[in-house]
Amino acid sequence: MPSFDISSDVDWQEIDNAVNTALKELATRFDFKGVKSEINFDKKAKTLTLICSEEGKIDNLKDILQGKLIKRGVSLLSLEYKPLEAAFGGSVRQVIEVQAGISKDKGKEVIAVIKDSKIKVQGQIQDEKVRVTGKNRDDLQECIALLKGKQDSLKLPMQFGNFRE
Numbered sequence: 533m534p535s536f537d538i539s540s541d542v543d544w545q546e547i548d549n550a551v552n553t554a555l556k557e558l559a560t561r562f563d564f565k566g567v568k569s570e571i572n573f574d575k576k577a578k579t580l581t582l583i584c585s586e587e588g589k590i591d592n593l594k595d596i597l598q599g600k601l602i603k604r605g606v607s608l609l610s611l612e613y614k615p616l617e618a619a620f621g622g623s624v625r626q627v628i629e630v631q632a633g634i635s636k637d638k639g640k641e642v643i644a645v646i647k648d649s650k651i652k653v654q655g656q657i658q659d660e661k662v663r664v665t666g667k668n669r670d671d672l673q674e675c676i677a678l679l680k681g682k683q684d685s686l687k688l689p690m691q692f693g694n695f696r697e
Contacts, residue, residue, distance in 0.1 A: 534672055535665040537658075537694040538642060538679065540634050542610050544575055547630065550600035551580065557596055568623065569593055580611075580628040587624045590616065594626070607689035631688075633660030638688050645682055651675050669697070 551573045558564050558571075568585040571593070582597070584590045598608060612629040619625040634642070639657040646655045646664065653666035653675050666672050676692050683690055 533665050533667065534669050535663055535694075535696050536672055536676070536692055538634065538662040538664065539660070539691050539693065540610065540632065540638075540689055541691060542606060542630060542632050542689075543604075546604040546606050547580075547601065548573055548575075550597065550604045550606060554597045554600045557600075558593070561596075563592065564589065571597060578630045578632060580630065582626045582628065583619060583623060585621070585623040587616070590624050590626060609683065609687055609689040634662055634688065635660075638686070641686055642679070642688070642690075645679065645686065646675060649675070649678050651678065 551571050554571055558569055567589055568583075569589065570581075570583040572581040572583070573579075574581070580597070582590060582593050584593050601608065601611075610631050612631055614627040614629065616624050616626050634657075636657060639662050642662050643655040643657070646653060651666070651671050651674055653664050653671050655662050655664045664672065664675055666675070672695070679686075679690055679692075
């Protein structure tokens with residue numbers, strides 16, 4: 533029975549490279565002279581932390597980082613922004629969680645989209661992936677096309693692999 537897997541992976545090295553190039557740009561930007569700003573990347577906790585001494589500059593810091601991530605091919609859909617919080621000395625902090633893998637809740641949403649489409653395929657959650665099986669290849673390809681169009685509404689970057697006959 534033909535099947536394929538849906539996964540949501542990020543390239544951690546590319547995120548690290550994007551953070552480093554963003555930090556280099558911060559050092560040379562005129563509008564950040566005299567402003568204490570940091571971008572910290574914690575791979576184990578899967579978080580990026582933006583710290584800025586001026587609250588108005590945190591959006592600029594976020595834009596710089598997003599631009600570097602896009603150039604590196606990292607989908608912004610895999611970032612979940614937490615609310616701004618006050619940090620030491622009047623500065624502000626924003627934590628950004630990097631979502632790698634498909635959580636159970638997101639997996640249920642993906643399966644619900646597949647079921648609502650009335651395509652003759654079944655989906656099941658396996659660890660941090662969703663496996664979709666069907667009787668013929670055309671239904672699976674139709675399902676992939678449907679899910680590619682729904683990535684923005686699901687807020688989930690998806691990769692399709694392990695296609696088997």
